[in-house]
Amino acid sequence: MRFSGPFSAALLLVASSSMSFASPEALKALDPDKDGTIDLAEAQAGATKVFAKLDPDKDGTLDAKELDGRLDEAALKAADPDNDGTLDPEEYAAVVEAKFKAADPDNDGTIDANELPSSDGAELLKLIYE
Secondary structure (H helix, E strand, O other), rough: OOOHHHHHHHHHHHHHHHHOOOOOOHHHHHHOOOOOOEEHHHHHHHHHHHHOOOOOOOOEEOOOHHHHOOOOOHHHHHHHOOOOOOOOOOHHHHHHHHHHHOOOOOOOEEEOOOOOOOOOHHHHHHHHHH
């Protein structure tokens, strides 16, 4: 099957944006012990840095605007048990943990270079890598 026109351009854009998140640079940046994998502690360390960057008003919470598309409306609502319309660091960390588990299909407690390019890996990277 061959694609042409606007559809192929859109497909290429989606594919390239997903691949940029799953780049070797992301794995290297999130893997300070250089074992070739990201464990939950490393993912949470990345999440803490991203949270700080996304919180320019330094109020300790992220609203939908500050999240900038990293979570859709339904995911934000599900991750917000106090229903205040924002995520605090603990709520954000809980989302990261859930995304981490989804991106770890072999349940070995790490995300490697083969798991990172998956759609679940890309969703995780949006939250832990800037």
